[in-house]
Amino acid sequence: MRTLDSSDRTPSGYLPKTLPTIIHLTSRxxxxxxxxxxxxxxxxxKRSMSIVVIPGASVEDAIFSLPTIPTNAVYCSTGFGYGIQVLVPRSGIGDAVEEG
Structure with a gap:
């Protein structure tokens, strides 16, 4: 039986994408x-509003920014002039969950 793992992060097959600006937050x-x-x-x-997306529990923010397809949700939104903000929730896949 295999254990559950995060996806492979090696760049094989990734398409070139612009890196997002990352803002670090610390909760109370x-x-x-x-x-x-x-x-x-x-x-x-540029549009006057931004789009905020929040991935559900047990998934990661890459569902909006898949590097293996030519036009993901982030690229589609920014291509139409919208700014997009992707929250990486503490309940998803990430360091906060791994640390308990």
Missing amino acids: DGVKTVIKIGEPKPRVP
Whole structure:
């Protein structure tokens, strides 16, 4: 029987993508997490609002920014001029969960 693991993080097969800006947050109880911010693409009219997405429990933020497909949700949104903010929740897959 195999154990459950996070996905393989080696860059094999990844398409080139612009890296998001990462903002580190610490909650009152000391749990650390991040928000990843994607800015609208250059030469695209900027929209007045941003999109905030939050992955559900037990998944990771990569569901919105898959590097293996040409146009993921982050690239689609920024391509239409929206800024996008992807919260990495403490209940998903990440360091906060691994640390308990």
